[in-house]
Amino acid sequence: MQKKTELVWKPGVKTEMYRTPVFSVNEVKSLSPHGETKTFTALSAPEWVIVIPRITDSSGKQYFLMVTQWRHGSARLSVEFPGGVVDEGESPEHAAHRELLEETGKKAQRLTLLGEVYPNPAIMENKSHIYFADCELDTQAQHLDEDEFLEAEAVPIDEILQKMGEPPYDHALMCTALFFYLRHIKAIEKNASQY
Template sequence: MQKIDSKEVYKGIIIRVEKDKVRLENGVETYRESVRHRNAVAVVALDEENHLLMVEQYRYPIGCKLMELPAGLIDEGEEPLEAAKRELKEETGHGAEAWRLLTEFYPSGGVHDEKIYIYLATKIKEVSKPHLDGDEILTSHKIPFKELLKKIELGEIQDGKTIIGVLLTEKFI
């Protein structure tokens, strides 16, 4: 596919929307719309008793609260691992001695270019009080791993990055 022309149709704080004129492999010219979004991280924070640190927060686009892994956007110039460490501390007040990249993936590649990096953090300990951004309201929870698996099976966990992170962590338990 070849991009012929590109037009930015919206620019917000977190996203931009582009409308591109493209030429497909078969020569047909058409349009593609895409959302440009900063990359993000999520952290599977696992303690010695196989409990995970989770956060529950209201997600405006879908109009409900979700139970999720601690997560957030990667700042410009920041490495994914550093962002993961920062988000874990900001949202839960915890740090970790051991870190492992579980996966990186595109949650909705047909619409936007965001990539999410999921890290497993072990040997966790409380290092401070949570320091939430001014526009964040969330509740922290510590949930047994097996209970989270059951919640996923029952459809009670609706967040994609959380489902992926929890399922990939099972082999480490």
């Protein structure tokens, strides 16, 4: 069995090959564990945030605020938790508050960082920060970007749990976010049962 240190590559020169408004394509030369230089492609993009917003109605029923929008990669509508790009100079937490308000018109009463993941570490350098937010019931107007067309709606949590992973709930990062939420809820329930 190999030692883990024998699996480590040494990144070398990184050259930007192409820049888009969303990401840059880079050529990366790395030294293999056997001392050979190989060339790979990596994408540089800003950090992302995903917010899992929960609201509770007067009867105690809980909902997630979801947004439906067109995705050009899959060429179809996708139902997702709100989120977006962390702007330059902005903290992920601030971006989470901003994206939640922009896309749903809701403010978080409390925002909790659930975890951070690399969306696709094989080719992408950025991280996605996943937050949970209990939201106020009051709603403000959406403030969408110029090329952003989406609809926000409250969906019962049970419905999301049943449908996640199937179209139109098949965005992989939303499945990951839901996993972090369920782990968070399980930890809360475990701590409550100890008292």
